[in-house]
Amino acid sequence: MALRLDHAWMRSLPELRWQPVVKRVTVRLGDQLVAVTDHPVLVFEPKRVVASYAVPLADLRVALEPGPTGPPPDYRPVGFGEGGPPLLDPSVPFAVHSADGEPVLVRAGGRTGAGFRLSDPVLHDHVVLDFDAFEWWEEDEPLLGHARDPYHRIDVRRSSRRVRISHEGVVLAESAEPRMLFEGTFPLPRYYLPRGDVVADLLPSTLDTTCAYKGRATHYDVRAGDAVLPAAAWTYEDPLDDARDVIGLVSFYQERLDLEVDGEPQERVRTPWSE
Structure with missing residues (x-):
């Protein structure tokens, strides 16, 4: 078999x-x-x-x-x-x-x-x-972050799928020009969106993270209506080679938010960043 x-x-x-x-x-x-x-x-x-x-x-x-x-x-x-x-x-x-x-x-x-x-x-x-x-x-x-796994890889692909990110009915971003980042066996892609397609205010965050494959991320708190979602989005301003195709684009922690792709709601995946 x-x-x-x-x-x-x-x-x-x-x-x-x-x-x-x-x-x-x-x-x-x-x-x-x-x-x-x-x-x-x-x-x-x-x-x-x-x-x-x-x-x-x-x-x-x-x-x-x-x-x-x-x-x-x-x-x-x-x-x-x-x-x-x-x-x-x-x-x-x-x-x-x-x-x-x-x-x-x-x-x-x-x-x-x-x-x-x-x-x-x-x-x-x-x-x-x-x-x-x-x-x-x-x-x-x-090396940054942790030891690099030789079986782990990153692929970035341009896409025309329409991606909408929202929180309790408030749209944070919507784009038909995402770049989809596929990483290892992670069960969902990450969607990196042009800054012009982000309609929510991005506020400086104190969170600092490092990925062994992508580099150091700049995080943002995200204003959603009257709420401020702490460290809900990030970007790579000076990424490592594996992530050079998403430089300056914005991604959101979709495990905490509502994600639609081509009009279809996506199930949330539980990750270390869910909370």
Whole structure:
């Protein structure tokens, strides 16, 4: 029987998964070199959808110390409605672990970063490092956000579909010239609209986010009638190469709003950004 790939991927989520990487990876903590390795691996702990880099112990330039135990896993549903699988979404911090192992600390130059030594016999001679605590390079290119998954990709396509975004009957934007951004196995595209097709007021927001594939996003609070919706829209003013085709366009968190495409209401998908 034919195998549907996204279903196979979902069935593998409860497992500890890893993938060797052929890029040279450099890790720093402040001005201190932590590791340089030609043999990094990407590690997905059970139910995690975002990978972390693990480096061989032999390539570490610093010593490890025992670290504190983190909180228990906080699984959250992702998908359509409330029936999505419970996962460790990208908002769950590194300190939460779903695999057997021991927390460790890296100290260098007066700074501290967290790590995790897995008990698995295949990976026991590696240490997984908290991406947010360190500075990272693949070859000579800096990384943003988190480790990049080689199976994750972004496609941007011009479209003539008519897209309407609204909130409680108040239209925020409407366009027949969206650019649709398809990302990995995310169940819906993101719609990036020309600023001229946004009728709601966009107000500066304090939210700051970084995507490993698209770059740093500028967020906006959105005025909808008498209401102000916090951080409901964003744009990429200086995107990474994967998102250069949506530079300056505006997208909305459709999981919080009402979306119509060609006049058809779209079901909301539950994501880490639903609330």
